[in-house]
Amino acid sequence: MPAITFDQFWSWQAAADLLPELLTAFVKVTLLVTVVGTIVAVVLGLSLALITQVTPSVIARPVRWVMDVIRMTPLIVQLVFASFLVPVDWNLLWVGTVVIGVHYSTYMAESFIAGIGSVDRGQWEASRALSLPQARTWRAIVLPQAMRATLPSLGNWTISMFKDTPYLFAISVLEMVTVAQQAGNNTFRYNEAFTIAGLIFLVASLVTALAVRRLEKALVY
Amino acid sequence: MTENLEALRDALPRLGEGVSITLQLTLGGALVAFLVSVVFGLLSISPAAPLRWLSTIVVEFFRGTSLVVQLFWLYYVMPLFGVSMDAVLTGVIALGLNYGAYGAEVVRGSINAVDKGQWEGATALNMSRVTRMRRIIWPQAWVLMLSGYNNLLVMLIKGTAVALFIGLQDLGYQIDELRIDTTTIFAYSIGLLLYYLIALVFSFGLRVLEKRARRRLGLPAGSAHASAGAAL
Amino acid sequence: MPPVIRFEGVQKKFGDHTVLSGLNFDVAPGERVTLIGPSGSGKTTILRLVMTLEELTDGYIWIDGKPLTHDRRDGKRIRLREKQVAATRKQIGMVFQHFNLFPNMSVIDNVTEAQVHVLGRGKEEARDRGLALLDQVGLKDRAEEHPSRLSGGQKQRVAIARALAMDPKILLLDEVTSALDPELVGDVLAVLRDVADTTDISMLIVTHEMQFARDVSHKVMMFDGGQIVEQGAPTDILANPTHERTRKFLDSIL
Numbered sequence: 001m002p003a004i005t006f007d008q009f010w011s012w013q014a015a016a017d018l019l020p021e022l023l024t025a026f027v028k029v030t031l032l033v034t035v036v037g038t039i040v041a042v043v044l045g046l047s048l049a050l051i052t053q054v055t056p057s058v059i060a061r062p063v064r065w066v067m068d069v070i071r072m073t074p075l076i077v078q079l080v081f082a083s084f085l086v087p088v089d090w091n092l093l094w095v096g097t098v099v100i101g102v103h104y105s106t107y108m109a110e111s112f113i114a115g116i117g118s119v120d121r122g123q124w125e126a127s128r129a130l131s132l133p134q135a136r137t138w139r140a141i142v143l144p145q146a147m148r149a150t151l152p153s154l155g156n157w158t159i160s161m162f163k164d165t166p167y168l169f170a171i172s173v174l175e176m177v178t179v180a181q182q183a184g185n186n187t188f189r190y191n192e193a194f195t196i197a198g199l200i201f202l203v204a205s206l207v208t209a210l211a212v213r214r215l216e217k218a219l220v221y
Numbered sequence: 222m223t224e225n226l227e228a229l230r231d232a233l234p235r236l237g238e239g240v241s242i243t244l245q246l247t248l249g250g251a252l253v254a255f256l257v258s259v260v261f262g263l264l265s266i267s268p269a270a271p272l273r274w275l276s277t278i279v280v281e282f283f284r285g286t287s288l289v290v291q292l293f294w295l296y297y298v299m300p301l302f303g304v305s306m307d308a309v310l311t312g313v314i315a316l317g318l319n320y321g322a323y324g325a326e327v328v329r330g331s332i333n334a335v336d337k338g339q340w341e342g343a344t345a346l347n348m349s350r351v352t353r354m355r356r357i358i359w360p361q362a363w364v365l366m367l368s369g370y371n372n373l374l375v376m377l378i379k380g381t382a383v384a385l386f387i388g389l390q391d392l393g394y395q396i397d398e399l400r401i402d403t404t405t406i407f408a409y410s411i412g413l414l415l416y417y418l419i420a421l422v423f424s425f426g427l428r429v430l431e432k433r434a435r436r437r438l439g440l441p442a443g444s445a446h447a448s449a450g451a452a453l
Numbered sequence: 454m455p456p457v458i459r460f461e462g463v464q465k466k467f468g469d470h471t472v473l474s475g476l477n478f479d480v481a482p483g484e485r486v487t488l489i490g491p492s493g494s495g496k497t498t499i500l501r502l503v504m505t506l507e508e509l510t511d512g513y514i515w516i517d518g519k520p521l522t523h524d525r526r527d528g529k530r531i532r533l534r535e536k537q538v539a540a541t542r543k544q545i546g547m548v549f550q551h552f553n554l555f556p557n558m559s560v561i562d563n564v565t566e567a568q569v570h571v572l573g574r575g576k577e578e579a580r581d582r583g584l585a586l587l588d589q590v591g592l593k594d595r596a597e598e599h600p601s602r603l604s605g606g607q608k609q610r611v612a613i614a615r616a617l618a619m620d621p622k623i624l625l626l627d628e629v630t631s632a633l634d635p636e637l638v639g640d641v642l643a644v645l646r647d648v649a650d651t652t653d654i655s656m657l658i659v660t661h662e663m664q665f666a667r668d669v670s671h672k673v674m675m676f677d678g679g680q681i682v683e684q685g686a687p688t689d690i691l692a693n694p695t696h697e698r699t700r701k702f703l704d705s706i707l
Contacts, residue, residue, distance in 0.1 A: 078413070163288070
């Protein structure tokens, strides 16, 4: 291994020049995609979970299969696929965000289904013994309890989604890692660019993970 | 449709090459990930605190910094140290480290999920730490691990598509090539189905392993994650 | 007056396993009937059928002379629509072995939830009624607390209040003390004795507490293998059982 000095490897000047640019991309794209993607994934995931739980199997089964295919195939390929399907003048940032949201909705749906399944059978029976209507049983009894069981895993999927945002690189959306790569191309300071990008991810996911752990504790009955 | 099918037939050899690259990344990545997960999973339950800290730092680092960033770091930055790797190897190492870090959590969680009575029983028989782990705890934890590994393996297969970012001609790349001669929907439906099949096959393989492991422990065939420890 | 509950040729199968076959019995208005017998004899299934938690495979259950889930028209057995079933079911309440309180609601919300959303009572009215019932079971001061902070016996008293809040005609008690620590059983039984003394709610009771059965019930029915082995006044059945199986069962639980 040819010896390189620290100065050759790392320039504080280059790092300082890159940081604002990368942070801007992080806030404007990565965070935005994560927040909007999470909203899409939660709403769609809950709807999918309910569809598979309350509809007859002629509907529930095909839905489940499509969910499986989406969940078990690469997000990157899905992003590229979607980018070719939409009209050329559509904003790929939004297309990508929706695709990421849809992809993770299949994971969240699985978590919701597991959460609904974890609600004690006695809760359904007590609701029936009190003659609560179906809709009220779902809304007031089952879903609130399922939510508690599901929230931590939703949090983990959000962290996961957040770390997948660099996949947007595949459809040329200028998110943080793309910006880092372009900066690398221009200045040949790849190491500073990717190291900073990695550290930003690390800090952000550690903070989120801590928040999820807090949430988990707060949710115990 | 006929044109699509003809184009597909002509593209079969290239699709095969793409599948081959994807499989190399999958198998290589899974092997590295398995080793990483066992080493750091065991370190995370070590009685020596510094080893536990080391494990936590490594695991959190690779879980926290995003696969793409790690891949780019290996691909663009390592050559500065004079380490130039072939692109497939770069992909294998990035996938292995990233999913291995997740796997370490699976190993730790599964070992911890083994009934405490098993630890105490083995200790009461004056087994050494190594014997206790190897003969008593690990075989029971292994059953639990396999279902966690199953999920991770599917994620790893999906993760191999990052090969696109370092110029590898994997399945994802070849689908994009196929698209030139067919409709977009056709090419990508074929591509996603191929990925789905690969994931199904690997997932099935791990479930067979899980079934065998459960049989060896005399457990019922169904996957009853939490009850496995208590049932013994 | 028609019987408040009538079982007519009731059959219940779980897959190939027959739990009840051709079961007939009546419960008169205001009557309290205790079902005894070894586990697996179908007692709990009877309660669950009345609550419509299980669907009977054949036969009829009549509540106040009206069909519960199946009606007979022109000699044919017809499943009623869920709306009709629900209307009848409103008169029936149940207390479970494992309480089944709603853990996402406070004690008082557990007691008011169905009053508001099933009976359509106003929130104030439901709350007043709920507090009065919690007072009756000795837990008025715990109304705002979370169920997880209560002991098993207290939870079960809340569950009793929750069932009574619906002003049921029929109350089903399914091994309500079986999941409790022995020292907590007394409080729950005292509450139920009070309910028995002060109301004319008909009750179907499954219990292993023979003293309680003797004190509150008008009739005891001994079950084995899904059949009634013998029935009669509690003093007769519990003190002088005529059947060998009843004697064996009573010996085994004392």
